[in-house]
Amino acid sequence: MATSSKTFKSRVLRATKRKWVKWSISVLIAVILFFVGLYISIYLGAFGKLPTKEVLSSIIQEEATQVLDKDSKLIGKFYIYDRQPVKFEDFPKHLINALIATEDSRFYEHDGIDNISLMRVFVKNLILQDKSAGGGSTITLQLAKNLYGRKNYAFFSMLINKFKESIIAKRIEEVYSKEEILTLYLNTVPFSDNTYGIESASRKFFNLSVSDISIHQAATLVGTLKANTYYNPRIHEERSKGRRNVVLNQMVTYGYLSKDSLKYYSNKELKLDYRSFNHDLGLAPYFRAEVKKQLASILDTLKMPNGESYDLYKDGLIVHTTLDYKMQELAEAAMKEHMTLLQADFEKAYGKNSPWETNSILIKSAINNLPQVKAYKEKGLTDKQIDDSLKVKRLVDLFSWKGDTVQKISTIDSLKHHLKFLNTGMLSVEPSTGAVRTYIGGIDYRYFKYDHISQSERQVGSTFKPFVYTAAIENGMDPCTYFSLNKVTYTNYDNWTPSNSGSSEEDPYINYTLEKALSNSINTIAVKVLEEVGIPKVIEQVERMGISKELPNQPSLALGVAEINLRDLTGAFSSYLNKGRAVKAYYITKIEDKHGNVIASFEPEISEKEAFSDYTRQVLLEMMKSTVNNGTASRLRSTYGLKNEIAGKTGTTQNNKDGWFVGLTPNLATITWVGNDNHAIGFKSTGLGQGANSALPIFAKFYQKLNSDSEFNSITRAKFERPSQKVLDDLDCEDTKRDGFFKRLFKKKEKKKKFN
Structure with missing residues (x-):
């Protein structure tokens, strides 16, 4: 019986084992069939069409558009x-x-x-x-994944994607x-x-x-x-x-x-x-933004050989620009050095009574201009709801010259913080072509998107005076013509009495030549010169120099009340270095497709006619050289030790809202502007806000850096041509002349008249 029982158990055990073996084999076969079936279905496109060998042989990759400087050095990308x-x-x-x-x-x-x-x-x-x-993934398998990505499926996503990649990998290898x-x-x-x-x-x-x-x-x-x-x-x-x-x-x-x-x-x-290469960071972000804007309109006019439009972000275009990479680096470094110090002085001058903290009208106006406030109003929120929302504290990125910070503050506090910052614009162009070599549209593109070169128009102050004097010389005025310093009240212009900055009392019996008056930026004389030449002739002169916007037809035009774009101003001043021909600043020289084929090219825009005679050009250059050597820009020599040949002009506007400096060297025209984005905020004093203090140092530091690099010798060591003997003779006179006894006897200290 015992033997019979063991035999039975043995048979049962063998039968069970056979069942498990058969079951296991069946499961294994089923799994194999499942995998084979899944693989075949994937191969046949059940989970999406797979790329054929023909498709793989012509892989098109999305490529970034490269933006290169004048020497083909990469400055940015669009992608x-x-x-x-x-x-x-x-x-x-x-x-x-x-x-x-x-x-x-x-x-x-x-x-x-x-x-x-x-x-x-x-x-x-x-x-x-x-x-x-x-x-166990190969480079080819990874390539298949990189090229075609992975999709999510309801079941077995990883397995399906792996099979797809293996099929594609095999084809890639073939x-x-x-x-x-x-x-x-x-x-x-x-x-x-x-x-x-x-x-x-x-x-x-x-x-x-x-x-x-x-x-x-x-x-x-x-x-x-x-x-x-x-x-x-x-x-x-x-x-x-x-x-x-x-x-x-x-x-x-x-x-x-x-x-x-x-x-x-x-x-x-x-x-x-x-x-x-983030669009907001890196070198020359304002320049790259302007190039991008221009490319958008240019590409609208171009077609690929297949008739399709070019895609700025995918087609791997190569954009050659006029910018000088290294010069831009030096310009940005100079700007940051100066603006860091100037900002500290600016805030210190106001102390606790700063307008961005205490001027409720200014702050309220700035708040109402916020995009989010406008959006709240469109949604129908009440003033109280909007105010409550703006007071909620959030983590906010804050700009600082000492280093950016993240603080938990309200939108209103963030606005006040950024409202206090001075901003800047700086443009350097090759005067013979208008090719832009440096471009600084603001202090930091991440926080201040508004471009003070391409978008802004500000009052130009005394930088307008050279245009008045140009019109005077061009219309026959002798460079040694003398004008009195005395103030004049113009009764037909609301009794307007222009005065000179720097001194409250001036000797009314002293007369300056045009050169002395321009180099020292004498307001009273600039208006008198404008009156003698006539406003229409000055406006015509400015138009010939490439500035086409409508200018105010009033005597204050001589003092630069006109709001002019910095880019246009630079093109006009370039005419003094370019045989009297104005230029337009240009940015792009050519565009290539990803294969290096030129699809568009661009030439400089130079005025066909001279805006003034060569005689006038030489006279004005000598006058602006005097501005640097002995006048309002003399700190270029005394403080910054520049020995370069430079002609220039400082500029300061009403209530110290804008500071300007025009710096001209034989092969480079540079203009710098400094002020607050909000027109209601000016410098506390003229000493701080005048162009010689606010804008000139950026140019000075820039040229110090250029001077230390032999790569820029063609700019820093360039010499102005020697003026003609006639120009030298016509400028050969005493700078000042005092009225004689009888003239003083009958000359009133304050005179009233109508402006002609």
């Missing part, structure tokens, strides 16, 4: 995805070695799918639970060579900070083209591919350095790097030269 493709021969060998050693050591041996690597992953990862085994695959991969792979492609990453993190990066820099970038946020070298320096060293060790493991080199590069400091 949705920051991608900048390069050729295989541009990749240094150590970059390829680092990539293969780290991401796909059998790259040259497989056909897109590394079966040996997959088996290793299966055994180590799934059976031995060794998570260091990796994922279409492209290994070098071409590496090129495609390195041009599409995502790096840290929303950067696509190795060239863009190299320029962003090291300010180098990929062809110039070193071994440890290449290893750093390759290291980020494992997790580009986690190993971002800008945010996580030590973590990135550790990952870099893992890549270097991999290079040693696969024979791409010696152990001695490993020790050397592993100990190197991770030094970044980070350059953001």
Whole structure:
């Protein structure tokens, strides 16, 4: 009986085992059939059409538009995805070695799918639970993912995406060579900070083209591919350095790097030269914004060979501009140095009684102009609701010359904070062409989007006076004509009495020549010269110099009450350096498609006719040289020690709202402006706000920097041509002349008259 019982149990056990074996085999077959069926359905397009070999052979990548300076140096990009493709021969060998050693050591041996690597992953990862085994993904598989992305499906998303990538990878390997695959991969792979492609990453993190990066820099970038946020070298320096060293060790493991080199590069400091190509950051953001605006209208007129319109963000255009990269850097540095100090003086002068804190009318007006307030009103919110909303404290980014901060403050407090800042505009052009060499539209594009070159019109103050004197000389006035300093009240203009800044009492019996009057910016004489020449002739003269806007037909025109765009003003002053011909500032020289074919080119816009005679031009230059050597701009010599040949003119407007300086050297015309964005806020005193103190120092510091760099010798060492003998003779007279006894006897200190 016992034997019979054991036999029965044995039979049952064998039957059970057979059932489990059959069941297991059935399950295995079902799983295999499922996978095969899923694979076939994916292959046939059940989960989306897969790219054919023909499609893969003509891959079109979205490429960033590059903006280059006059020497083809990259200054910015326009993009949705920051991608900048390069050729295989541009990749240094150590970059390829680092990539293969780290991401796909059998790259040259497989056909897109590394079966040996997959088996290793299966055994180590799934059976031995060794998570260091990796994922078995090849460079070609990663390329497939980079090119076509992944989709979410209701079930088995990862599996479906992996199958799709494996099919695409196989086709890629059949279409492209290994070098071409590496090129495609390195041009599409995502790096840290929303950067696509190795060239863009190299320029962003090291300010180098990929062809110039070193071994440890290449290893750093390759290291980020494992997790580009986690190993971002800008945010996580030590973590990135550790990952870099893992890549270097991999290079040693696969024979791409010696152990001695490993020790050397592993100990190197991770030094970044980070350059953001964010539209709000980086070099010349106001210039790039203006170029972008111009490109939008230019591209509307152009078509691709297939008849489609160009896309600024995707078609990889190459925009060549007139900007000088290095000169722009120096200009921005000069601006920041001066504006930091001037802002501190500006706030100190007001103390606790600053208008941005105490002037309720000004603050209320500024609040009402806020976009969000206008939006609240459109939604029908009451004044109290709007006020309550503006008082809610939030984390806000605040600009500061000492360094930006984030504070929890209300919208009103944020407005007051930014309301106090002085702003600036600075433009330098090549006077013979109008080519823009430097362009500063404001102090910081992130916080102050308003461009004081392309958008702003401000009163130009005494910078208008050279135009009055130009009209006078052009219409036959002798440069040695004398005018009295005495004040005159013009009864037909509301008893307006122009006066001179700097002294309350002046000797009414002293007379100045035109040169003395201009170099010392004498208001009373400027108005008298305007009266003698006539307002219509002055306006005509200004129009010939390229300023076409309507000017006020009143005697205060001589003192610069006209509001003129800085760009137009620079073009007009360039005529004194360009044989009397005005120029228009221009920015773009040519546009190429991504293959280097020129699709548009642009020439300088120079006035066909001279705005004035060469005699007039030389006389005015001599007068403006005197302004620098002996007049209101003499601190260029005394304070800043500039020995360059410079002609110039300072300018200050009513109530010290605007400070100006025009700096002319033989090969560069530069104008700087300083003031507050809000017209109601001026400088506390003329001493602080006058152009010689507020605007001139930016030019001075800029030229100090230019002088220290031999690259700019053609500008800094250029000489004005010697004026003709007639000009020298006509200017050869005493600067001042005092009235004789009988003339003084009958001359009243204060005179009233009608302005003719």
